[in-house]
Amino acid sequence: MQSCFVKCIMSTIIHSNADILNMETRYRAAFINTLSGFKSANLIATIDEQGQTNCAVFNSVVHIGAHPPLLGFICRPDSVDRHTLENILQTSYYTINHVNKSIYQQAHKTSARYDKETSEFEAVGLTEQWIEDFSAPFVKQSRIQLGMELREHHILTINNTELIIGEIVYINVKDDVVNEDGYVAIEHANSLAISSLDTYHETALLSHLSYAKPDQAVKEITLRKK
Amino acid sequence: MQSCFVKCIMSTIIHSNADILNMETRYRAAFINTLSGFKSANLIATIDEQGQTNCAVFNSVVHIGAHPPLLGFICRPDSVDRHTLENILQTSYYTINHVNKSIYQQAHKTSARYDKETSEFEAVGLTEQWIEDFSAPFVKQSRIQLGMELREHHILTINNTELIIGEIVYINVKDDVVNEDGYVAIEHANSLAISSLDTYHETALLSHLSYAKPDQAVKEITLRKK
Numbered sequence: 001m002q003s004c005f006v007k008c009i010m011s012t013i014i015h016s017n018a019d020i021l022n023m024e025t026r027y028r029a030a031f032i033n034t035l036s037g038f039k040s041a042n043l044i045a046t047i048d049e050q051g052q053t054n055c056a057v058f059n060s061v062v063h064i065g066a067h068p069p070l071l072g073f074i075c076r077p078d079s080v081d082r083h084t085l086e087n088i089l090q091t092s093y094y095t096i097n098h099v100n101k102s103i104y105q106q107a108h109k110t111s112a113r114y115d116k117e118t119s120e121f122e123a124v125g126l127t128e129q130w131i132e133d134f135s136a137p138f139v140k141q142s143r144i145q146l147g148m149e150l151r152e153h154h155i156l157t158i159n160n161t162e163l164i165i166g167e168i169v170y171i172n173v174k175d176d177v178v179n180e181d182g183y184v185a186i187e188h189a190n191s192l193a194i195s196s197l198d199t200y201h202e203t204a205l206l207s208h209l210s211y212a213k214p215d216q217a218v219k220e221i222t223l224r225k226k
Numbered sequence: 227m228q229s230c231f232v233k234c235i236m237s238t239i240i241h242s243n244a245d246i247l248n249m250e251t252r253y254r255a256a257f258i259n260t261l262s263g264f265k266s267a268n269l270i271a272t273i274d275e276q277g278q279t280n281c282a283v284f285n286s287v288v289h290i291g292a293h294p295p296l297l298g299f300i301c302r303p304d305s306v307d308r309h310t311l312e313n314i315l316q317t318s319y320y321t322i323n324h325v326n327k328s329i330y331q332q333a334h335k336t337s338a339r340y341d342k343e344t345s346e347f348e349a350v351g352l353t354e355q356w357i358e359d360f361s362a363p364f365v366k367q368s369r370i371q372l373g374m375e376l377r378e379h380h381i382l383t384i385n386n387t388e389l390i391i392g393e394i395v396y397i398n399v400k401d402d403v404v405n406e407d408g409y410v411a412i413e414h415a416n417s418l419a420i421s422s423l424d425t426y427h428e429t430a431l432l433s434h435l436s437y438a439k440p441d442q443a444v445k446e447i448t449l450r451k452k
Contacts, residue, residue: 021293023408024408026407026408026437027407027408028292028293028408029292029408030407030408030409030410031292031404031408031409031410032289032291032292032293032295032394033289033292034409034410034412035289035295035297035322035370035372035394035397035399035410036266036268036287036288036289036297037266037267037268037287037324037412037417037419038264038265038266038267038412038417038418038419038429039264039266039288039289040262040263040264040265041263041264042262042263059289060288060289061262061263062262062265062286062288062300063258063259063261063262063265063285063286063300064300064382064384064385064387065258065384065385065387066254066255066257066258066259067254067255067258068384068385069258069261070384070385071261071262072300072382074288074289074290074298096261098263101432104432104433105433105435105444108435108438108444109438109444110438111438112438112439112440113439113440114440118440123440144261146261151384152382152383152384154380154382154389156290156298156378156380156391157378158290158291158294158296158377158378158391159290159291159294159296161290161291163380163389165382165384168258168261171261173261178257181252181253181256182249182250182252182253182254182255182256182257183256183257183260183421183422183424183425184256184257184260184261184421184422186260186263186264186421187421187427191263191264192264192432193263193264193419193427193429195409195410195412195413195429196409196410198409198434198435198436198437198447199409199431199433199434199435200432200433200435201413201419201429201430201431201432202429202430202432203264203419203421203427203428203429203430204427204428204429204430205425205427206327206330206418206426206427206428207330207331207425207426208424208425209331209334209424209425209426210424211252211424212334212335212336212337212338213338213339214338214339214340214344214349216338218331218334218335221424
């Protein structure tokens with residue numbers, strides 16, 4: 001198997017690594033970024049030691065564990081993510097805020113390369129929300145807000161990206177989207193999904209399925225409010 | 227900030243870590259698993275050195291980089307993921323196959339705890355697809371299929387999960403869902419999104435936005451086929 005060889009057989013296009021190297025940078029980024037499937041849409045908000053706030057959209061937040069409650073995300077130190085990463089390493093605290101239908105254009109605008117001295121909150125028209133005993137700002141317009149504390153940090157040496165793992169220490173979610181089995185209907189909070197880098201999707205519930213067991217058929221379960 | 231304290235302010239419920247510890251295991255898993263937002267829906271297929279195939283649904287596949295093209299996913303060694311992880315560490319090759327509307331129930335069924343001797347392909351009714359020069363099986367029913375080669379492996383010490391990073395070395399995607407800017411319309415390939423552990427969603431395009439720049443408004447872009 002040539003690991004340096006990428007084929008698209010059904011499209012009968014063959015890409016070698018040289019072809020990929022020669023793709024226009026944004027074309028390649030859009031193409032490869034779609035291949036993981038749908039992504040979460042979150043705004044990560046931070047503050048530095050000088051009191052400068054920062055807010056940036058991320059599509060790489062991933063569940064790491066439920067107990068303790070842990071989320072990870074991927075950072076590129078050489079990109080606009082760098083202020084987010086610098087601030088988290090300085091202060092250990094940050095917030096993760098779901099992007100919903102009412103703020104996705106502002107959320108996307110945070111991916112522009114603003115100076116460190118510019119707060120994206122102001123630049124794109126989002127509102128800082130502060131709560132007692134938590135040192136990072138939340139995004140007021142977000143309907144699912146998480147307060148995070150840094151727990152673990154890995155450098156992914158193959159491309160110099162970084163995995164930041166934090167524990168969920170604060171949850172702000174409306175009770176009316178929590179179901180009796182613990183499932184939070186993020187669709188009813190108007191949370192969005194992202195594909196690639198710049199494409200935002202609403203969702204429609206297809207099915208809430210039963211816990212799978214080898215000797216039983218998978219059943220569709222009706223969601224019930226608490 | 228007490229990191230051992232989780233509040234839900236809008237729902238006026240307060241959870242301490244003790245409360246979370248006392249949650250019924252599946253309730254806690256469902257609740258915490260929703261908080262990262264929407265997730266990718268993929269089947270990861272492998273084969274061990276004895277020729278036993280394995281196929282398991284994962285909702286943690288995440289984009290790591292476009293150049294080289296890298297994807298990561300999270301594994302719990304003590305769960306049903308373990309056969310997938312063992313096989314990848316043995317052979318270095320695996321496939322990532324998008325879950326679409328026609329196979330989501332079979333995909334979900336692969337999360338049941340089958341014996342190592344049972345191939346989930348057979349057990350749930352999916353079809354192995356083999357291609358020349360690649361040693362792991364693809365899922366024939368999937369419309370976006372990726373051949374992967376192991377590149378990097380991290381233990382996340384905080385909860386003993388593992389991050390597996392592979393390079394995309396083979397892409398099988400229908401040309402008719404690729405747009406002129408490189409964006410692959412995975413929605414038109416009927417790829418699904420997952421929330422929590424067991425809930426499957428279709429998507430509807432909201433907007434394909436322009437590359438964000440500080441001094442320009444974000445514009446909506448019309449997707450054009452190549």
